[in-house]
Amino acid sequence: xxxxxxxxxxxxxxxxxxxxxxxxxxxxxxxxxxxxxxxxxxxxxxxxxxxxxxxxxxxxxxxxxxxxxxxxxxxxxxxxxxxxxxxxxxxxxxxxxxxxxxxxxxxxxxxxxxxxxxxxxxxxxxxxxxxxxxxxxxxxxxxxxxxxxxxxxxxxxxxxxxxxxxxxxxxxxxxxxxxxxxxxxxxxxxxxxxxxxxxxxxxxxxxxxxxxxxxxxxxxxxxxxxxxxxxxxxxxxxxxxxxxxxxxxxxxxxxxxxxxxxxxxxxxxxxxxxxxxxxxxxxxxxxxxxxxxxxxxxxxxxxxxxxxxxxxxxxxxxxxxxxxxxxxxxxxxxxxxxxxxxxxxxxxxxxxxxxxxxxxxxxxxxxxxxxxxxxxxxxxxxxxxxxxxxxxxxxxxxxxxxxxxxxxxxxxxxxxxxxxxxxxxxxxxxxxxxxxxxxxxxxxxxxxxxxxxxxxxxxxxxxxxxxxxxxxxxxxxxxx
Amino acid sequence: xxxxxxxxxxxxxxxxxxxxxxxxxxxxxxxxxxxxxxxxxxxxxxxxxxxxxxxxxxxxxxxxxxxxxxxxxxxxxxxxxxxxxxxxxxxxxxxxxxxxxxxxxxxxxxxxxxxxxxxxxxxxxxxxxxxxxxxxxx
Numbered sequence: 001x002x003x004x005x006x007x008x009x010x011x012x013x014x015x016x017x018x019x020x021x022x023x024x025x026x027x028x029x030x031x032x033x034x035x036x037x038x039x040x041x042x043x044x045x046x047x048x049x050x051x052x053x054x055x056x057x058x059x060x061x062x063x064x065x066x067x068x069x070x071x072x073x074x075x076x077x078x079x080x081x082x083x084x085x086x087x088x089x090x091x092x093x094x095x096x097x098x099x100x101x102x103x104x105x106x107x108x109x110x111x112x113x114x115x116x117x118x119x120x121x122x123x124x125x126x127x128x129x130x131x132x133x134x135x136x137x138x139x140x141x142x143x144x145x146x147x148x149x150x151x152x153x154x155x156x157x158x159x160x161x162x163x164x165x166x167x168x169x170x171x172x173x174x175x176x177x178x179x180x181x182x183x184x185x186x187x188x189x190x191x192x193x194x195x196x197x198x199x200x201x202x203x204x205x206x207x208x209x210x211x212x213x214x215x216x217x218x219x220x221x222x223x224x225x226x227x228x229x230x231x232x233x234x235x236x237x238x239x240x241x242x243x244x245x246x247x248x249x250x251x252x253x254x255x256x257x258x259x260x261x262x263x264x265x266x267x268x269x270x271x272x273x274x275x276x277x278x279x280x281x282x283x284x285x286x287x288x289x290x291x292x293x294x295x296x297x298x299x300x301x302x303x304x305x306x307x308x309x310x311x312x313x314x315x316x317x318x319x320x321x322x323x324x325x326x327x328x329x330x331x332x333x334x335x336x337x338x339x340x341x342x343x344x345x346x347x348x349x350x351x352x353x354x355x356x357x358x359x360x361x362x363x364x365x366x367x368x369x370x371x372x373x374x375x376x377x378x379x380x381x382x383x384x385x386x387x388x389x390x391x392x393x394x395x396x397x398x399x400x401x402x403x404x405x406x407x408x409x410x411x412x413x414x415x416x417x418x419x420x421x422x423x424x425x426x427x428x429x430x431x432x433x434x435x436x437x438x439x440x441x442x443x444x445x446x447x448x449x450x451x452x453x454x455x456x457x458x459x460x461x462x463x464x465x466x467x468x469x470x471x472x473x474x475x476x477x478x479x480x
Numbered sequence: 481x482x483x484x485x486x487x488x489x490x491x492x493x494x495x496x497x498x499x500x501x502x503x504x505x506x507x508x509x510x511x512x513x514x515x516x517x518x519x520x521x522x523x524x525x526x527x528x529x530x531x532x533x534x535x536x537x538x539x540x541x542x543x544x545x546x547x548x549x550x551x552x553x554x555x556x557x558x559x560x561x562x563x564x565x566x567x568x569x570x571x572x573x574x575x576x577x578x579x580x581x582x583x584x585x586x587x588x589x590x591x592x593x594x595x596x597x598x599x600x601x602x603x604x605x606x607x608x609x610x611x612x613x614x615x616x617x618x
Contacts, residue, residue, distance in 0.1 A: 040490070067490045069599035069617060093595045093617045130589045131557060131582060189555050200592040201618050239554055242594045242617075246547060249598065253540070266539075266598040410488040411618070440590035480592070 003043040005034065011063075011463045015043060020264070021050040026058035028402075028463050030455065033063055036408070045072040048264040052077070053272075054084025056338055056345055060397055062352050063459040064406030064451065068092070070267030073351035076400040079273065081333065081344040085261065086278045087270035088252055088285070090348035092329040093245040095285055096292035097203075097236030098170075099375040100325040101386065102300060103222075104307070104318055106229040108209045111475070114310050118207060119433045119476040121306040126205055126299050128198040128480040129437025137298070139192050145180040147195060151290030152325075155297035161304075165297065168364055169325040170354060173293040175332075178286035183240075184247050191240025191291055196298035198235050200441055200480025204380065205299065206232040208472035211383065218370040218388050218469040222323055230472060231320070232384060233299050234377055236329065241288035248281045273346055282331070282346075289330060296325055323386075324364075324373035328353050328403035336398050347398045355389030355401035355466055363389070374466055378405045378453030380434065380445055380479070381427055384472045385457045392464030401466040402457070405450035411440075418443035427477075436479035445479060484512035487613070494615040498606075502538075503565035505603070505610040506545055506573060510563040513546050513596075516616060517553070518589050523561040525578035532574050538603040542614055545573050546596040557582040591618055 005027065006014045013034055015025030025046040029037060037043055042065050049071055050059035056078045065074035070089030079085055111118065127133050139147070147154045152166055152173025166173045198205055210228040213219045224230070237244075255271035255278075256263055263269055271277035304320045311318070331348045338345075356363045356372040363372040371388035378384045393399050409417065423442050427434050436442045460466040482504045487494030495512030499505030533548050535541030552558040560579035567574045582589075594617040602613040 069492075069597045069615065073491060093597075130592045131554075131584070186551060186555075190551070193555075201594075246595050250540070253536070253598070266601065269598075407491045410490055411493060412486070412488055438590055 002038065003047055005038070005043065011459045015047055017050065020262070021047060023050050023055050024058045025050055025061065027061040027065065028063045028459055028465070030459050033455070037065065040067055042067045042072040045070070046075065048268060049075060049077050051264055052085055052087065052268065052270060053261060054080040056080050056084070056343060057398065060400070062402040063456045064351065064402045064404050066406045068350065070265050071348070071350045074402065074406060075350045076348065076352045076397055078336070078345040078347045078398045081273055081346060084273050084346060085270035086273050086281055086331055086346055087268055087348065088245050088248045088281055089267045089269065090350055091245070091285060091331050092350050093242045094236035094329055095241035095244060095288035096327045097329045098292060098296065098325060098327040099377055100233040100296045100300065101323040101375050102231040102303060102320050103224065103323050104229045104320050106318070107227045108229060108475070111207070111229045115207070115433055115476055118306065118310045119435050119478065121310050122205060122303065123435035123478050125302045125306045126198055126478065127196065128478055129200050132437070133193045133197050137196050139195060141188055144188055144192055147294045148180045148183060148287035148290050149178050150174055151293035152297040155294045155301070160298050160301035165300065165322045168322040169293060170327050173297065173325070175286040175289040177283055178290050179283035180287055182280050182284045183287050184243065187240050187243035187247060190243045191238060194238035194240065195291065195295055197238060198299065198478065198480050199238055200438060202445065203235045203480055205478040206474050207476040208232055208384065208474050210470055211473040212471040214468040214470060218467070221367060221370045222373055222386065222469060224386065224470050231303050232375070232377060232472070233296050235295060235299065237288040237292035238295065240291045244284045244288045248284060251277055252281070285331060289327065293325070324375065326353050326375055334398070345398065347400065349400055351403045352400045353403045354399055355387070355393040356399045357389050357391040357394045371467065374401055376402060376404060376453060376457055379447045379450040380474060380477045381430060381432065381447035383453065385453060385468060386470040386472065387457065387460070387466040387468055390464055390467055393466060397465050402460050405453035405456060407449055408451050409449045411444040414446055414449040415443045417448055418446050432474050433476040434479065438480065441479050482508055484508040486512060486515060487615070489615055492615055492618045494613060497612045498609065500609040502610050503568050505612055506542065506565050506568055507563045509542060509546060509612055509614065510549060510560070513549060513616070514560060516591055516593060518587065520587050522586055523559050524580045525561040526580045527558070527578065529558060529577045531577055534572050536571070538570050539598070539601045541571065541573055542603055542612060543596045543598060543601065546614065549577065550593055550596065559587055593618060
């Protein structure tokens with residue numbers, strides 16, 4: 001079924017309200033992206049989201065949109081706190097999947113001679129791939145519950161990282177409202193061995209170099225300079241989050257019929273925000289979000305340890321610090337201005353990043369003059385971007401922007417394209433070292449699987465919902 | 481005919497299964513799930529686990545059945561070799577799953593499945609038996 005779209009300008013398209021839709025769809029894309037999108041099902045999903053009760057403003061899609069489950073990946077939807085709904089499918093299975101960027105004082109010249117050793121050490125020190133975990137980290141159920149309540153703060157209190165790290169994490173690393181009592185035994189069991197693990201698929205750990213600065217002032221404020229070595233961590237809430245989503249989808253399927261909510265797709269199942277089911281999901285989601293914050297905090301500690309060991313320098317010499325940590329699968333209660341009114345909204349970001357503007361109270365003090373840092377990973381063979389949030393995003397997209405490159409090839413198609421090629425050698429020729437636990441992952445994650453992330457961030461910048469600060473290039477990539 | 485094939489999805493993968501009976505259909509779907517996780521053929525059926533799952537309808541039952549297998553793999557490191565469906569109705573399934581504990585030296589896992597989804601899920605009766613479609617999140 002084709003979806004009717006109207007071009008608004010060079011980077012905006014409207015899906016006009018029709019049928020069961022309660023509002024328009026708004027898609028950020030250039031002409032080439034839209035030509036591809038019209039052959040896919042993601043636009044139908046934008047339209048489906050627009051049918052949900054209590055939606056405020058349009059059903060939004062970012063330029064990295066692709067076909068997801070229920071909600072599209074790259075989707076943003078805000079719901080009224082009183083009249084609206086919350087949907088686990090609007091967050092996704094990997095609750096608080098997100099990205100953390102670390103800065104070092106090192107230059108590429110200082111790290112290059114050690115890069116092979118560093119890649120080996122990181123690959124050894126940070127568990128990745130299926131079933132792998134640190135044997136020296138054993139959690140009791142009581143301790144795991146503390147992780148769910150405290151998030152990254154639990155990690156810092158237990159010696160993983162420094163108190164100042166917390167200042168530079170979305171929600172300071174602890175999402176409020178978490179209630180471990182609503183977490184199933186099964187979710188706790190799946191999580192117990194997976195805290196401090198990277199996972200597999202598109203999750204990664206990267207040593208990068210700052211290749212180009214786009215906004216000197218913002219780069220100065222963020223502490224980025226050309227030739228600098230940085231580290232990117234992309235992972236989420238692992239099995240615990242997947243199970244929380246699964247448990248609540250089941251609950252929401254029943255809730256949706258109980259509250260008479262018509263669903264164009266089962267995966268969009270939801271419940272009113274002020275219903276017991278809605279509140280329970282938010283309390284459980286916060287637990288999973290906190291697990292993910294703690295996860296990235298533990299990995300940060302092991303990254304620091306790995307750099308210290310390989311380069312033979314102390315933590316004081318290296319000064320590896322957190323630039324920022326963003327969620328890209330989350331639903332959050334936020335205050336926004338909409339049509340001249342102050343509204344309390346539940347903003348769902350599924351494959352989308354919060355991008356709050358300069359001056360916002362939730363933007364860390366250090367960054368308040370330039371806006372909240374936004375971290376946009378590309379693919380393992382090209383580059384990633386650092387952006388900052390803008391007033392434009394705050395006004396038009398509930399303070400949200402894109403989250404990555406977005407897949408274009410199915411895994412099967414990627415594997416076919418990779419057949420007979422030595423991906424490791426190809427990356428090495430571009431100065432990128434790779435360590436991966438799975439050959440399948442390596443083939444399925446080739447650059448060609450993804451859109452060029454530059455196209456994505458260009459649309460975002462042109463639309464004024466994000467501002468490019470710097471481009472990063474991978475030196476070493478750890479994959480699950 | 482009892483069979484399965486894997487389906488394309490931009491970010492993820494799906495399973496299309498066919499079975500002459502509902503039991504055969506659920507067995508084929510499980511084989512499809514294992515195929516996504518591993519191409520490994522050396523899995524000894526040395527342990528047996530009894531699985532019992534419920535659902536509000538056949539679709540939910542299928543999601544719950546496959547989710548149970550993922551749980552056994554992830555939390556108990558149990559890699560399945562064979563699936564015997566003892567009984568299946570629209571709401572309940574009983575099966576014996578044979579397999580062994582994951583051994584990193586012998587077993588190579590290709591992909592981690594995050595979850596079994598309800599996205600475009602179908603369980604349908606056909607002229608020759610049953611057909612199902614289910615997508616997983618990778």
